[in-house]
Amino acid sequence: MTSSRLRQPFSEEHADTPPAAISLRRVVKRFGTLTAVDGLDLDVPEGIVLGLLGPNGAGKSTTMRMLTAQSRADSGHISILGHPIPQESKWARSLMGVVPQHDNLDEELTVEENLRVFTHLYRVPRRERAQCVEQALGLAHLKDRKDSFTGKLSGGMRRRLLIARGLVHRPRVVLLDEPTVGLDPQVRQELWGLISGLRDDGVTVLMSTHYIEEAERLSDEVALMAKGRVINRGTPAELITEFAGKLVEEYAVSLDKIASLEDMVHAAGFSTRRTGSALSVLRAEDLPDSLRDRLGAGTRRVSNLEDVFVALTGERVE
Template identity: 40%
Template sequence: MAASADPVIKAHKLVKRFGSFTAVDAIDLSVMPGQCFGLLGPNGAGKSTTVKMITGLSPITGGTLEVFGLSIVTDARRIKAHLGVVAQDDNLDPELTVLENLIVYAGYFGIPKKEARQRAEELLSFMELEGKAGTKVDHLSGGMKRRLTIARALINKPKIIILDEPTTGLDPHARHTVWQKIRQLKENGTTVLLTTHYLEEASQLCDRLVFMHNGKIIDEGQPAALVSAHIGSHVLELAGGDFTAISRRLPGTNLINGFKLFGDTLYIYSNHGPQLQEWIKGLAIDFSYQLLRPATLEDVFLKLTGRSLEDDGLEGKEDIPCA
């Protein structure tokens, strides 16, 4: 196994092709022990395909991929023994109770039944499901099923837990409950690999993340640092005005870090939001809509790609050249 100072997941020029289609295009990434590392991007960006290669479910086409210092090509079985995987879809056994789902799954790892039951009970307590131990899965809410799936992935005491879109389809309360449990896992020393297209989720949980787009990694870093580097502290949204007139004036002020036209809205990036808003008022241009708000990871992705994370099919219009 790799030393603790080494990456627990390391990919170099990793490629996955399906026929003539390249789903993952020569990416490099390193995940350090104890991190929550995010793969962020819209559906079809290559996140889940990357996860399937890391877990040994899909063979790599090119490049190298090591987990715990072992090659996924030659040591997939050894690697899998130390992974916990939560897929996008719940695949719990509806015929079994909550407790039985965990005990049966423990058998796949050769865990003795007495120890399996003890671990299962501890995990149900950790995930706040102890009161549902005898309940059939079909009688659980969506949030409870998701917590049970995470508990099941922890039954073998994995060094890495991989969460593929863990809160998709959950209501806000259930989502925040899952976030709390992911934070506790990280605090306990478990490395977390998270795929998501929820910006708030990535901001709340990830120590580092990569933006994926069309199978490539387009940037990497800490969430706050990425926002600061690409956007600044604020975004001013403007709609319904004369964008040609304003675009000629924007390069003349030192209040902006750049701007982008997306659909019918102009996004102006700044570290001086209130001053920028006052400066815009002085241009005497009427807008039907104006909003000053804090910058987010969504703004970073939009600036880098011209498309939204939340709406896969919506492409940005031709850019106004940034100052």
């Protein structure tokens, strides 16, 4: 599919106000009595990386599955590049790359064959297939492994191939579901480079993750999801400034005193988090001297997205 054909759906019809690349409106998904996605509203404008961050069970994977039409919403509206899902999911699928959380590569095929099969599935025109495969191999740094069987690849290579497979038809929108889950830090860094490159190429990325550092490093915007809804959204810097301030002060406290200190700090209007037996006070730059004197000596550090996550979801970080 050529890029001019790909751009057609809205660039001509709504030149001034293009629809969001991904749009979910009042989306609900229930499993029996459990409401996994609870009136979700989420727009992803074109050309950004949006990190969907949330604790286990927040509804991230369910949201991803509805976007790929693997699962059907009970109510609400979903669209990808202006195409309603599931009604036009075939069209949407040709414009969208999907990288699943679980590796489902074909073990019997080589790296190159795994990619070529998907150029057929995505209906890439015959004359463009070889070039698309070549490009995807380059992107994933797998050119020298193109004839290797998938079973012979390392975990990091497999994950790069999985991403390359989702990109082989040069989609404008990419869904990454927990792209680096279970990978060691070095491989994770490699993939972060690959994902940043997508943004540089103008691809819209929706990435679910529960790695806060991953969301903070890669995302233009983060949507914090809990209990099936987006509870806050903004650039990492905006979220940090709004919910954690500039500085956090950490106090080493004995376990028997931590609850009473927390009460004292909360009574003064400050948020806290616990890390083991340490008590961290958010927005520490505003702590009045009277409270500071009572808390004693602490260690200051710059606030981060993890502080926001803990403050807003009440979750502990793994």
